[in-house]
Structure formats: structure tokens, C-alpha cells
Amino acid sequence: MILRRISDAFRKQDWFTVAVETLIVVLGVFLGIQLGNWNEGQADMRRGSAYAQRLAIDIRTDIRDRSNLLAYYEAVNDSAERTAALLASSSPDPRELVVNAYRATEYATHQPTRSTWDEIVSSGDIGLLPPDFVEDGWGSYFTDITANNAAQNALASSYRQRVRRTIPHEIQRAIRESCGDKRDEIGNVTGFRADCNLDVSDEEWATAAEALLSDPELLPDLRLHFSNLSSARGDLTGSLYSLQQAIGVLESGSTGAKRAPAE
Incomplete structure (x- = not known):
């Protein structure tokens, strides 16, 4: 309709009408674009x-899981502390020494929950997140290897290798099966089981304990192992603090205004 009126005005050389109708068309297109941009902006905000x-x-899920992991490493450290005390004792209880020496070699790990983050990255929507979350580099958490480093250090520990090379396989298996990890309702380790009903004879305990006590390198390796455990616990504690801050940024209510290219 408007185009027909403009065409008629051209034929009649009615320049005022041409100008008005053209202005209406331009204004309509402009308002339409602005409305489209506003709608897109609102959709991006949502x-x-x-x-x-x-x-x-x-x-929040990761905070719960990493808190459980930290509790587990605290239990491992407690076993290491008890082992050191028993090694220094004049007459340590064989069963207690062997169980604690073995428990001090345990490890666990946890990987960040990445599904939502991977979706954001693949869709190029990082710029829709709160600016502080992006600018402060919180996205690096989703490639965080803190928990994995703790596990790798534990696996490479000379103390772990020495203890597991010394304690007979049958006793190690009995500890794992009857006196091993305690887990929560979704399977994450949180500590060690308290009910240790082990089918191991006193003679077997005594032989295994004597093998540990007679190894002059066990205590030096345990001292080094303490350093690894301290690093793991410190890193996990720092990670939990950072994750609490990240939640505060995400829940600040401010989101980004535009999309960013996927990284």
C-alpha cells in the first residue's frame, strides 16, 4: 500500500508525499530492526x-564431591600420621600398623562437571555469561586438574610402592574388601569403613608388620608422602574456596550482552 502511494506521488510529482511516505518506510524498517534486536537481546539475556x-x-555438585574428596584425603593423612606413630613405637600393634600403612597409600580423584560448560563453548555463547565470570577466567576451572594431580602424585609415591610391595597380596585384598573405602549415596569416597572384619591370622599380621618395621627406607618415604598429601589437601581446600566465589559471580544476576566465539 505504501509503495503504491509513493509510486502515485512520483507520477504526480508530489514530493512532499514522497518524502513523508519514504520517511514512514524508513522509520518502520528502523523500528522493526530495533525491535528484532531488542527481542534477540532479551532472548540472549534469558x-x-x-x-x-x-x-x-x-x-554446587562439584563442591559437594570435592568436599568429600578432601575428607577422604584427610582420612588418608590421618592413617599416615598413625603409621608414623606406630613405626616410632617400641611395640606397635601389628594389625593396626599394617592397616594404617596400607590406608595411607590410598587415593581418589574427581573431574569437573563439564556438560553445561561444553554446551556453552560449542554454541559460542560464552559472552552471555556474567562478564566477571568470563573476564576473571573462571572457565579455566572446567579444565582443572587439581584432583587429578593429587591422584597422580599418590600413584607415583615411593611410599605407596614400598608398602604395596611389602604387604602380602592376601592381606591387601582383605583390607580392600572388608576395611576399604566408605562411599556416599552416589558412590563418592568420603573416608574409610569403621567395621574392619578381617579374616587374617595373628601370625600373618605379625609377619607383615615385621616386614614393614624392618625396612629402613619406609619412614623416609613416608615423610615424603606427607608432603604430597599436604599439597593435595591444600590444593583441594583452595579449589573449594574458589568454587564458592564462582557461584557468587554466577548468581550476581548480571549476564553478558553478546555472544563470544567458542574457545
Whole structure:
């Protein structure tokens, strides 16, 4: 209709009408574009808010799991402390020494919950997240290897290798089966089981304990092992503090205004 009126005005050389009708068309296109941009911006805001909420849920899950992992390493450290005391004792209880020496070699790990983050990256929507979350580099958490480093250090520990090379396989298996890890309702380790009903004779305990006590390198290796455990516990504690801060940023209510290219 407007185009027909403009065409008629051209034929009649009615320049005022041409100008008015053209202005109406331009203004309509401009307002349409602005409305489209506003709608897209609102959709981005909603999507960014949904992403932030989902990331916060993922990180809260990770906080719970990493708290359990920290508790586990505290239990491992307690066993290491008890082992050191028993090694220094004049007449240590054989069963207690062997069980604690073995428990001090245990490890566990945890990987960040990445599903939401991977979706954001693959869709190029990082810029929709709260600016502080992006600018402060919180996304690096999802490639965090803190827990994995703790496990790798434990696996490479000379103390772990020495103890597991010394204690007979049958006793190690009995400890794992009847006196091993305690887990929560979803299978994460949180510590060690208290009910240790081990089918091992006194003679077997005494022989295994004597093998540990007679190894002059066991205590030096245990001292080095303490350093690894201290690093693991410190790193996990720092990670938990950082994750609490990340949740605060995600729940601040401010989201980004534009998309960013996937990284």
C-alpha cells in the first residue's frame, strides 16, 4: 500500500508525499530492526541467565564431591600420621600398623562437571555469561586438574610402592574388601569403613608388620608422602574456596550482552 502511494506521488510529482511516505518506510524498517534486536537481546539475556543457573548447579555438585574428596584425603593423612606413630613405637600393634600403612597409600580423584560448560563453548555463547565470570577466567576451572594431580602424585609415591610391595597380596585384598573405602549415596569416597572384619591370622599380621618395621627406607618415604598429601589437601581446600566465589559471580544476576566465539 505504501509503495503504491509513493509510486502515485512520483507520477504526480508530489514530493512532499514522497518524502513523508519514504520517511514512514524508513522509520518502520528502523523500528522493526530495533525491535528484532531488542527481542534477540532479551532472548540472549534469558539464555545467559539459564546458563548461569545451570553452571551454578554443576559447581554446587562439584563442591559437594570435592568436599568429600578432601575428607577422604584427610582420612588418608590421618592413617599416615598413625603409621608414623606406630613405626616410632617400641611395640606397635601389628594389625593396626599394617592397616594404617596400607590406608595411607590410598587415593581418589574427581573431574569437573563439564556438560553445561561444553554446551556453552560449542554454541559460542560464552559472552552471555556474567562478564566477571568470563573476564576473571573462571572457565579455566572446567579444565582443572587439581584432583587429578593429587591422584597422580599418590600413584607415583615411593611410599605407596614400598608398602604395596611389602604387604602380602592376601592381606591387601582383605583390607580392600572388608576395611576399604566408605562411599556416599552416589558412590563418592568420603573416608574409610569403621567395621574392619578381617579374616587374617595373628601370625600373618605379625609377619607383615615385621616386614614393614624392618625396612629402613619406609619412614623416609613416608615423610615424603606427607608432603604430597599436604599439597593435595591444600590444593583441594583452595579449589573449594574458589568454587564458592564462582557461584557468587554466577548468581550476581548480571549476564553478558553478546555472544563470544567458542574457545
